[in-house]
Amino acid sequence: MHIVFIFLCSLLLSWIQPAPLAAQDLPWWKDASGPAYQVLVYSFADSDGNGYGDLKGLTQALDYLNDGNPATYSDLNISAIWLSPVNPASSYHGYDVKDYKAIDPKLGTMEDFDTLIREAHKRGIKIIMDMVFNHTSREHPWFLEAMKSASSPYVNYYRTKQNGVSYGASGMGRFYKYTRPDGSVFEYFSAFWEGMPDLNLDNTDVVNELKDILAFWLNRGVDGFRFDAAKHAFDPNEMPSGTPTLALNKTFWNDLRRSARRVKPDVYFIGEVLTENLAEVTAYTGVFDGLFDFPSARQVIDAVRRMSGTGFIQAYQNIYSQYSRISAFQSAPLLSNHDQDRYISSLLTSMSLDAVKGLQVEAGDTEVVRSAKAFALTKAKMAASIYQTLPGLPYIYYGEELGMTGRRYKNDDVARRDAFKWNDAGTLPTVTWLQKSNKLEPGQNSLTASAESQMKDPGSLLRHYQSLAALRQNSSALRQGTFAAPSWPGFNSGYLLAWLRESDTQRVLVLHNLDSLPFVAKVPEGVRFVALWNSQQGFLDEKSRQSLQSGVELRLEPAQSAVYEVLNP
Template sequence: MYKGATFKTKKITICSLVGICLTTFLLSGCSGNQSNKTSIATPSPKADSIQSTATPQAAKVINKTDEQPSTVYYELFVRSFYDSDGDGIGDLKGITQKLDYLNDGNPETTTDLGIGGIWLMPINPSPSYHGYDVTDYRSINPDYGTIEDMQELITEAHKRGIKIIMDLVVNHTSKEHPWFVDSAKNSDSKYRDWYVWAEDQGRPANGASAAGGGNAWHSLLGSHYLGGFWEGMPDLNFDNAEVRTEMKDIGKFWLEQGVDGFRLDAAKHIYEDLLSDKTEATTVKNVSWWQEFRKAIHEVNTEAYIVGEVWENSAVTVGAYLDQAFDSSFNFGLAETLVNSVKTEKDSGTAFTLERTYKLYSKISDNQFTDATFLTNHDQNRVMSQLDNNPNHAKMAAALLLTLPGNPFIYYGEEIGMLGVKPDEGLREPMRWSAADQGEGQTTWEAGRNNAGAINVDVESQLNDSGSMLERYRELIALRNEIPALRDGGIRDYASGNPGVMAYERLTTQDQVLVVHNLTGEEQAIVLQPNVEGFSYSKILKTIAVKSILNSDQLTLPPYSTAIVE
């Protein structure tokens, strides 16, 4: 969990963690056939809690657990969200106008989504619609508004208890950035060494990109520059101290404008440019830079939240960045597992794996990390499309995401079941506010082909529908905010004994609840056993979807439902 702690010197090498990581994932997994027969649920043994000699109905004991105080974040593509001025392009003023949809600041109301943070995809000037190739790091894309609009958004968000983090893209700039233009034209330019030119460094202009596999080198004016993602995004040279200083100053600038932190794009590619760079030594250099960056921005705000994009399924690689660099790193492996679990309607051993992975992360971070969980993001086919437009599966995916530890990130439109498949524009289509394609605030920059003609896939249609996807998300977020163990707790595996039922305990130092999901379309029943502390779960605290029944120690769950038991 993130506590704004001071820096400590700690020597934990990546190699020393490999043994822990391999043990973690070799032990994980689940098999068996789905059944609606009563199964015996047994808690997984763990020595991380204070053991009790209590009887099965004893009071809860104090747990030794690494808590993860959290909030729910909402990933938002400004261009697609809400248009305040009628030009068809979403803007910052539009987001401000729709803040009450996200969180109205009143915990007593139930008409808002209830999120606590917003991740703004790139807002800097850029020649591309997506903004990941920046031309000016200290200003706002004119399509989106002004610095003053940004400050107003931040102020209004903070009034409602919403934090704002922004995408910070420092691995590369746009080919049209003045730095690069000058660097390319003049070999004596002060910016020449801000980029990587093969001829200047005596390097061969060949080598496959670590970001995409194609040739990472591009020809321009008789020289070749490095651009791992594509030729329009030349990589910056972080071996140059001036580049590092500039990027730290840019981070400080935005914190001074009031933002609460950053989502760091392409975080592992600062030095991992070519496939041949995928080494432990490169990861160490990457981590070292991000530690330097974090230390600098803490000079402005010690509570600034940093979440990195390290697109890896390896806990070792991801974990390295949690050593005084990032507060969180997106859990791509978990996202795949959750989607697969609901699609196949089978428990994947998620809690078993997470419990052990979090041990690793806690050790690396001195108990300072918070996981960043999600289902899909702007680079992946939307979850509803991956689930073949099955609303029951999509609702169960939401239930898993919003009852697990960490900061859950919801991709805009996920809460109303929007569809989206590649190419990338199809993943970032306009948010649907009403069934009318030209309704108030509706963005029109992209045709919205994936969602054209979709029935009830819009906010207006779902607002007052108790069975809607939107209502399910609102209910789950409210539940998470209400129950401390769901919001801030760690996790402990609790084997359900039924391959169609996923169960796990959520624990803070003072509270614990058992979360049980029926992933299947059939009624399932399990017998609850006392946990490792001798405590028996004996009362249903909350149910999602349809009411579950707990008769003595037998818990019966209707199809596609969730029970929170205390």
Template structure:
């Protein structure tokens, strides 16, 4: 049996876990009253006070091309996103039919020759497939009305090879844009490997010197040693902030300056990257002092990620997804909470206490969660339960909440959102979906499949089908996000791991000042029981405040003990 680190979390009692049933149900007489959240989740009535609710702090990632089509041309667009905002957050905290997210992140929406948009040809315009600047302003206004922030992808590391700047620079060595990019004579430097694993240098379409493109030949790197480049990228950021954007997701944030020898530990290189991002942030704060910046710093080392919290509010936490999915798939604790304890210590020091963690399960560059979990609904629910009870600002990739599947290549992890089945457009009960803005859902389904016929969604129940099923993954996500808004300690509190036996149990304490709750997940397919004893000061967990099932049972034992019984694949929160 493993002993918990109770010196860290203020508990000294041994949590004994047995696969036996005892105690009385939460539903029993004399127990606190509870209310139902979305689906099967329940919450204690006395912690469900509408006046005490806060934001969930959950953000939702949208690939506009694949999300919702408003005009029937088969391509998702900004007006389509506007039509679906009530699905994400209807602005009314009393309703439970929306996800309740606090913000949305739009993948690139600029003109681009690619379907994905990470190779930009015009930084101050909207891709014509998606609409206009006026459409974008409507989206911002409507999102803000519902209490949602809007952040957008900003790709400053490189442009498209079809950007007018690059085309002029490549064809005319005397062009003022020549120094906006990085060039070499072939004999002057050795072959270097790019961030994507291929060659970093590419033959110029104008002949002569090669140009640097650390991701792909279609994405030539900008030269941030050139003051004009830095000024232009700052002006672009200000342009979007003045239109009402609340912040940016910063693509390839650690690749602004690249060590072509492959030495990612080069401290001088990191200092140059940080110096640029500090200059960028300080300039943007002239327009919006509260601008939110979340960086893509894809690195397995917390020590190399931590310094970026000097300039970013958040950096995506790739480790969380790996550990949460592993725990759900293997049905055993992965020491995720203990890993986060150490990470957050480093991030707290680097940021001076001002960091916001940005955990997620998977994103647009990774195989989808449900595919990683081989279509197992119970495992997908447990992965969600872990993610959405962690501190910080969790990000949910569109379609994750309904279990969309997909494995690389990239196009197949970015398939159209499955709002409805292709035929009929209604659930088995014949119920419509008010959140679809009065447009028949069948029209959405048919239009989006004209852009790209999904290859992975045959077994994915649609949004419409899941809305009428309380046990669906969609309802599970809705309930978890609602729970965060009703228990603010889940958003802002620290995290401390408790070690339990058997390994199918994962537990961590969330504490914010005097408020503390214990989250316990039963990741396995068998029932489990825990006995929680008071700590040395006599403080004890006393009652259940939320659970994913009404079959979770609690009872009081001797000497202030709390007995907790968890059915398979369930979560309980005790206070």
């Protein structure tokens, strides 16, 4: 019987076709004018002075992300906001949901949420909700009912252990026992910990509940969903040994997407498959519109750490070839997110610098340390320049553009989720509850320049991110173009990262010089290069764009990046 089950699952998967998109030239995520931005609402902006970030605070801060005026370049030109969970939950982080159709009162009201959507849409910003469908909280009404009685229909809403079944062992998590007051035992599975019981996604009643939840939010104006723990929907450890869990996962997610598209034809599904293993990630390209590009993040981080491009192009060409098999798919490049040490902390650690306080110098720093911190800022700009010029819709983790630090501390992730630093005084809208939690490292982000001060500094990391946003806004090749390595002589050195991005209307050459020496080459025959952007000057207006004819020397200084439009002579 088990062999028949496996065969039927495989056959079912072969019948499943990707959920169709609405008829349009390109789905919005394939031509988004700016990057996406991950926000932890509780850590971002406080509107009322209670120390806790809220939806009103985020709404009031929207102009920092995107002021809605494409003619200005003093914002980040954010095209989509990924809201980490805003539902009532048992934990501060929101990933153990108690009610999928409500807003956490600490974050605001449903009216606040509707206002956020309305104001975001005015600025051309899409809203992406985090949906945690792998598991619920133990305090969710479904689970509370399941704990009351073995005869409750809600018992089958969760993955329970069956007698005589041999379960897989290649996944994550285990079964936990709960003894009811009547003595009956409720043994349920969790991929994470006992407070997050896994839903039984074989149960059509559960799946229909989830579809209804998506429809509820889509009808309120939500534009897409980020799905947590996508590869654990059917985890090997919760299923009988030998079950084709990948096939079940893909069937489940595709069915969910098809249902959501009946409500909103251009709804966006992005999945979290948290691994740097390319094969594991790309297994899901046919059932999600985007996946976080952890494999490329590793390549970018390692290249900048070593300041060497050796092997990068070959590795990325392999990654790109896998992602580009599905025309509507758009990868999501990033440096880090809320489940990882912040990129700046990792970078500073790799340079043997203080990974806690931040990038600014302080009075006691030696000249060696001052020089190293300046180089760390240069490397942070380089990392941003690389990942934001790769194919895909890049995701910025809030505060990354300021160089915020944060790493796992005291066996907890809170320090990775520190309050956004709006100003040096720590006044509104700065969030303060984390500073009182005793879960931040002493001195964390004390040497991170605030958004207010970085806006005034042309050489700041924030201004660099803003310049990259302006570049993307004005380059169809970067938004939607293909990726290829140039074949011109001199553009393939081990310390130079060079690639061509090409759309129907534009072709650009992207250069990142990781060397300690200038890169010098002649403009190839048959083309001319027009400067669009570089990491020293930022995005260039038309009057400032230098045109380099064939045979003219092109020079790129050490640890600098540049983007040129490639035109006929």
